[in-house]
Structures are given as structure tokens and as C-alpha cells.
Amino acid sequence: MKSPDRPAGHGGPVRRLAGMLHRRPYLRLSLLLSAPLLWLVVAYLGALAALFVAAFWSTNVFTGDVVKEFTWQNFQDLVTLDVYRTVMLRSVLVAVLVTVIDGLIAFPMAFYMAKMASPRTRRWLVIAILTPLWASYLVKAYAWRVMLANDGLIDWALGPFGAHGPGYGLPATVMTLSYLWLPYMILPIYAGLERLPDNLMDAAGDLGARTFRTFRTVVWPVAFPAVVAGSIFTFSLSLGDYIAVKIVGGKSQMIGNVVYDNIGVANNLPFAAAVATLPVAVMVVYLVAVRRTGALENL
């Protein structure tokens, strides 16, 4: 095993350890997995599990201390109290609207990038779409606060038509969230359409299919899982948001705000935990529903 030109430091124990690792793949594997799993499973999943358990606790009305006894009360409140039902519905509605708007804007763009632009232009377009993805979330939301302000850019642009911008509120929230998550919709659709061979569309045309029919029978079946993959991002990210709402939403509240207020002002961790399970539950249902479309392979 010893080779003559080995530097002195590599003999002895290090070399023996290396040999032992080499002969025992399972030892290598367990060493590789130990730290990450300790972190992700024990710390992260553990924290999530603890949060889920806490959702079934309650707080003492007078002292504010957490009472560690099982109760359905938090979930009952969520389902029966009108306030929370409204917030829940509003959040889902906003998430759906954002997803639809993003889909409508993203599809033509992705189609142009994948099927019409020259390879050179395509590279640049991909970079142009990717770059703002890394611009700060907060700054992008702030940009809309600036534009939607009184006498801001949008009022100025609409002024000649005698119209006003929507100001801060729910429509502004939908606009801002659509803006924030648009690249997350464009990129999966682009990737999906890129895999569609051009000659399939040509073949459809040669066989006499008009534009719409080609789209419906050739393009859409390939693009659909990609659209769904994009919708997972836009839907999930909108559903959990509470910062954009605070910045441009005026007084509107979404699920995230209820969670935030219960952690901070109300100091009611069990209720916050119960509310927080809602977006997770909605997402799990959504993921299970879309799994059959093959969207998850498009992520």
C-alpha cells in the first residue's frame, strides 16, 4: 500500500483512516449523512412537529401561559369564527388570482423564449428573467409601494385617461404578488416548452391543424404540467405572504398576518400554530391533487 513519493504527513493514522473509509461504504455514507440529517430531521422537522403539536394546546386567558392540554379549540375557532373564515377565503382567492394572472402573463413570454427567439436571444432572455428573481423581495414590494403611491408613477401614467391607480389595498396586493412571483411561473413553463420538439408543431400544421387546434392538441398537453409546476410556486408563495400585504395592502389581512399578530401582539403561540397549519394543509392538498399531472417532475 505504501508508495515511495508520498509526502511524510500522509502515512500512519490518516492513511489508515482513509483505508478504513474506503473499505466501508456504509461508514462513509453514515458520516456524510450524520450532520445534515441531524440538522434537517432533528432540528427542522422536529421544530415543525413541535409546532404542529402546539396547535392543539391553548393559552391561559389571564396569565397568557401556554396550557399543554389537548384541545380542538383553535381549529374550532378557525372554522366557526367569521373573521378567520373571511381571511382564509381572501388568502386563497388572492393566491388563485395571482396564479391565474401570472399564468396569463407568463405563458406568451415563455412561449416566445422557447419557440420563437433565436438561441442567442434566448440566453439573454433567460438571464433577464432570472436576474430580478434575486433582487430583494422587500425592495420589489417597496417598488410597488412607490409606484402605487398618491401621484406616483401609476397615477401619473393613468392621469391622461382621467383614471386613478388603485391605491393601497387588496388589488394592489394582488398586483404586487403577481409581480413578485412572475419569474417563478415563466421559468418552469419555458423549461417545459423547450422540451417540446419544434417538428411536432410543424407536423400538426402539415396534417392540417390550424393554430388553435395545434395549441390544444400538441402544445398544451406538454405545457400543462409545467404550468402546474409554476402554479405551485405562485400559489404557495402568495398564500403564506404577509409582508407584501403590509406594504401595499392597506388594512387588508391575509393568513400570514393573523399568524404574525398572534405570535407578536397577542402572544398566542398555539393559535398562531393552528393558523400556520392552514397554508401547509392547503399546499399538501394542492400537491397531492396535481401529482397526477406529472408537475412535480417539472419543478
Add this chain to the structure above:
Amino acid sequence: MITSRWARIAFRLAMVLGLGVIYIPLFVVLANSFNVDRSFSWPPSDLTLHWWSISWDNAGVRSALWTSLKAALGATVISLVLGTMVAFAVQRYKFFGRDTISLLVILPIALPGIVTGIALNNAFRTVLAPFGIELGLFTVIVGHATFCVVTVYNNVLARLRRMGLNVEEASADLGADTFQTFRYVTFPLLRSALLAGGLLSFALSFDEIIVTTFTAGAGVETLPIWVFNNLFRPNQAPVVNVVAAVLIVLSVVPIWLAQRISGDDARVI
């Protein structure tokens, strides 16, 4: 069919409009940082560099920037180590639950930030508090590292897949032991993927606000938190404008570097 002239024009128009929608808000923020006026009225009545010099000397901004850099650096180092380890395990070995692991790595970034945030907040307060560890920079780093692992993991995994086993086997045949092979063969080949993943993880951590809100203690203020805290104060607006403009300009750097370093297989998400 779709190559008809009108369809081409329509799609090109959609692309141009779409890019316009994406970039106009960013340019508005940039322009607004030179606005003489404290309000957001458009167009700016006059331009000035005054706010930039004021922001440069702003103590709050400076200390927040410093905190952000420390947090991002810590999170990046941890996610580099953990992400590489998981990528090796998943790519080089077959074991029970391997598919679950990639899901597990993505989970922290797939779940709404507020869920991760309050879960960690709750865990830190119950587990770490008895040891005398309060919420602070350390907990921010732990929180950020949790969702940054995925960027390194994706980049290293893609590189390992492309690299194959041949070079490492050749190195072993030539008498190198496990550590030498890693140091002289595997690591140099991975370096650019690590750099790309590390950069993206740094950028991700630097921008993060939701998990930070719940894992930072009272005295810890990262740059995004500073911006958010000052967003609603009209007299701070000019400084917020400048910080926002700087953040927009800076955001080009990681993506540009990652593209250069890693070529085509940089995984951005």
C-alpha cells in the same frame, strides 16, 4: 402555423411588455433614490445626490449591513458543508429513503417562510433558552442555513452527476487514498459549483426577511429588517430609497458571477 406574421408580432409584443413590467418598477426605485422630494410623486421634480451621501453616513444602515453580511457569511459556510455532504450521499450511494432526502432539503424553502419562521422561533425558545442562548445572530444564522442548504445541494448534485466516477477511480488506482482523492481530484472539479451554490446561498440569506423576523432577537437588525422597520416612516423615506436602489444594483452581482463561474449548469432555484 404559429410562425404566421401576426402571431410572431403578438408574441414579441407580449415579451417586450412582460420585460417592461418586470424592469420598470426596479428602475423607478433607482430613479427615486435621486429624487429631491421626500414623497413618491412622479416624475421627480429634480435630481440630487444628497440622499446618497446622507445614507452613506447613516449609522443604522451601516450596522444593519454589517449584521446582514455576518449572517449571510455564517449561513453560507454551514450550507456549503451540509449541502455538499447531502449531495455526495444522494448522488454516490443507494440507500433507503434517498428520494425523501431531496424532498427534505427542499422543504424549508418550499413551505411558507412564516411556518419555518415560527417553528424555529418556538424550537429555539424552548430548547436553547434553558442553556442561556437567547435569540440573536446565532439563531438567525441557523435559520438561514436551514433553507440555504438547497442551493448548494442542487449545484453540487448537478456537478457530481456530470462528473461521473471515472476520475476518482483513476485517482484511487494511482494510489491516492480517500482524502487525497478528494483534495486533489474531486474538490478542484467541484470548486466552481461550490462557488455558485455559495453565492446563491449568500444572496438568499442576505435578502431574507420572514424567517429573520422570527429568529432574530430584539437587538439584531439585518438590512432587510432595517428597511422594513423604516419603510413606514416618511422622514426616513429618502434613506430607504437609497438602500433599496443599492440592493437592486447588488442583486445583479450573484447571478452574473454564478453564470460566469458555473457556465450552463448553475442551478438557481
